[in-house]
Amino acid sequence: MTRNTYILAIDQGTTSTRAILFDDDGLPVPAATAQIEHRQIFPHAGWVEHDAMEIWTNVRNAMAHVASEVDLEPALVRAIGITNQRETVVVWDKATGKPVYNAIVWQDTRTSGICARLAEGHPAGADRFRETTGLPLSTYFAGPKIRWILDHLDANGERGTERAEAGELLAGTMDTWVVWNLTGGRRGDDDNNPALHVTDVTNASRTLLMDLHTLDWDEEICREVGVPLAMLPEIVPSSGVLGHVTGRRMFGGIPIAGILGDQQAALFGQTCFEPGDTKNTYGTGAFLLLNTGTTPQFSTNGLLTTVAYRLGDDAPVYALEGSVAMAGSLVQWLRDNLGVISSAAETEQLAASLDDNGDCYLVPAFSGLLAPHWRPDARGVMVGLTRFHTKAHLARAALEATAFQTREMVDAMIADAGAAAGADTSTAASARPLRVDGGMVVNDYLMQFQADLLGVDVVRPEVTETTALGAAFAAGLAVGAWESIDTLRELWREDHRWSPAMSEDERARLMARWGDAVERTLGWADAEG
Numbered sequence: 001m002t003r004n005t006y007i008l009a010i011d012q013g014t015t016s017t018r019a020i021l022f023d024d025d026g027l028p029v030p031a032a033t034a035q036i037e038h039r040q041i042f043p044h045a046g047w048v049e050h051d052a053m054e055i056w057t058n059v060r061n062a063m064a065h066v067a068s069e070v071d072l073e074p075a076l077v078r079a080i081g082i083t084n085q086r087e088t089v090v091v092w093d094k095a096t097g098k099p100v101y102n103a104i105v106w107q108d109t110r111t112s113g114i115c116a117r118l119a120e121g122h123p124a125g126a127d128r129f130r131e132t133t134g135l136p137l138s139t140y141f142a143g144p145k146i147r148w149i150l151d152h153l154d155a156n157g158e159r160g161t162e163r164a165e166a167g168e169l170l171a172g173t174m175d176t177w178v179v180w181n182l183t184g185g186r187r188g189d190d191d192n193n194p195a196l197h198v199t200d201v202t203n204a205s206r207t208l209l210m211d212l213h214t215l216d217w218d219e220e221i222c223r224e225v226g227v228p229l230a231m232l233p234e235i236v237p238s239s240g241v242l243g244h245v246t247g248r249r250m251f252g253g254i255p256i257a258g259i260l261g262d263q264q265a266a267l268f269g270q271t272c273f274e275p276g277d278t279k280n281t282y283g284t285g286a287f288l289l290l291n292t293g294t295t296p297q298f299s300t301n302g303l304l305t306t307v308a309y310r311l312g313d314d315a316p317v318y319a320l321e322g323s324v325a326m327a328g329s330l331v332q333w334l335r336d337n338l339g340v341i342s343s344a345a346e347t348e349q350l351a352a353s354l355d356d357n358g359d360c361y362l363v364p365a366f367s368g369l370l371a372p373h374w375r376p377d378a379r380g381v382m383v384g385l386t387r388f389h390t391k392a393h394l395a396r397a398a399l400e401a402t403a404f405q406t407r408e409m410v411d412a413m414i415a416d417a418g419a420a421a422g423a424d425t426s427t428a429a430s431a432r433p434l435r436v437d438g439g440m441v442v443n444d445y446l447m448q449f450q451a452d453l454l455g456v457d458v459v460r461p462e463v464t465e466t467t468a469l470g471a472a473f474a475a476g477l478a479v480g481a482w483e484s485i486d487t488l489r490e491l492w493r494e495d496h497r498w499s500p501a502m503s504e505d506e507r508a509r510l511m512a513r514w515g516d517a518v519e520r521t522l523g524w525a526d527a528e529g
């Protein structure tokens with residue numbers, strides 16, 4: 001790479017928006033980082049919304065902060081890469097650029113009725129879309145959320161469906177929203193200089209609307225879900241110049257050259273380029289992704305099939321994914337809702353102060369269970385409590401819950417690999433080291449317990465902002481800042497490794513107890529969640 005050039009990554013996450021400048025060694029430039037939180041809006045139990053205008057303001061402010069912190073010629077920034085919380089959708093008016101409703105967040109379960117109706121009367125039930133989209137029918141995904149917004153507008157006499165069909169309303173995940181605004185936004189109705197309405201293939205693969213094989217919207221499914229094609233963005237590769245930032249100041253004219261959903265970006269940032277390479281991200285939720293190569297593999301054990309990345313016109317690379325809704329958010333809940341800890345970091349010392357878990361398990365099925373169970377009717381439980389237990393047991397159970405859920409997903413991957421004769425994933429998921437990232441990987445207790453429970457090494461890289469790094473890598477590759485994925489592989493460096501030190505018997509005993517605890521969550525809420 002030419003020395004002293006940079007790639008800017010924008011990471012639009014569930015709780016905050018980050019802008020990070022990376023240098024040609026793939027290292028974050030000190031001080032050239034900004035992180036701005038946005039409001040979490042909870043209008044009803046189970047509903048989670050974001051203000052898309054607030055998020056766009058935060059994107060601009062985060063970029064401005066980076067620009068003001070470093071004394072560099074804007075021309076030295078060769079490209080911008082975007083990564084984002086996936087499945088969260090926004091619908092906006094093309095003429096005014098104003099959202100017609102708050103963004104509905106991936107954790108939101110309000111579409112349970114829509115999903116139940118779509119499953120009704122079909123023998124494959126909630127699994128009927130899996131063959132085409134790789135996904136089970138779940139409130140998690142974007143398509144039904146778009147339909148909900150249109151229904152809401154229709155019910156208010158605001159002609160949602162009609163305006164969507166006429167192309168007056170646009171829909172998109174947060175990548176689409178950010179790119180549309182970076183490329184002109186409200187001037188989207190100017191035919192000479194239209195704003196870009198695009199999404200990358202990894203984000204599109206989370207909508208329940210995209211055919212995994214053709215990498216295009218599936219017209220029949222869109223019709224069934226009730227999402228007019230006219231409001232959907234064009235699907236583009238994850239790496240490739242798709243447009244330029246408009247305006248003369250602050251990154252104006254810089255190419256936008258990469259987009260990846262945040263979990264796929266983390267896989268890319270961890271340089272998991274070979275079939276069998278696996279990473280787990282421990283943030284608000286936990287997301288385990290296994291690179292399965294250029295042929296999509298379909299899970300019979302509760303995992304999702306998703307696009308991992310597509311570089312230009314190359315064949316797409318697919319992944320199997322296990323998604324868990326509550327990981328770090330459970331630690332936040334201990335801190336913010338129960339007040340038993342004052343900081344997330346406190347959990348480490350509390351957990352390590354105990355000889356064992358006191359046979360206590362906390363299953364955070366707060367809005368049902370995602371992978372591998374897909375049970376919207378589950379609700380959280382803590383089992384095994386006696387007068388002996390203290391908040392240390394609570395903290396330990398909260399941390400261990402993330403490791404147990406991860407082990408369930410790894411087991412599902414091993415079972416899938418066993419089912420797919422000849423697939424190279426069995427040894428991969430079971431024996432290769434697990435690359436980890438996300439806010440929880442600073443917790444030594446959790447990482448050691450994870451290695452113990454999996455029986456494999458758990459490895460943390462030097463750059464733990466792997467999500468942003470993945471977006472920077474995708475953008476940098478497109479503009480020739482890095483030559484190939486082999487160059488990227490050389491930039492990945494190990495920081496810390498935890499090796500298993502638990503007996504197989506103890507591992508099996510703990511997993512059996514966890515399985516019993518999970519059973520106790522099922523069926524608590526009604527079937528529609």
Ligand SMILES: Nc1ncnc2c1ncn2[C@@H]1O[C@H](COP(=O)(O)OP(=O)(O)O)[C@@H](O)[C@H]1O
Pocket residue numbers: 013014015016282283284285327328329330331332344345346347348438439440442443
């Ligand atoms: N020392 C720690 N121990 C356990 N959990 C932690 C620790 N530090 C942060 N966390 C958790 O990590 C999460 C933040 O991780 P991050 O990757 O920034 O999340 P996201 O990108 O999903 O917003 C929070 O939910 C927080 O509770």
Ligand SMILES: O=P(O)(O)OC[C@H](O)CO
Pocket residue numbers: 012013014015084085086087106261262263283284285323
């Ligand atoms: O923004 P994060 O890191 O919480 O990730 C959210 C996921 O993309 C949801 O699928």
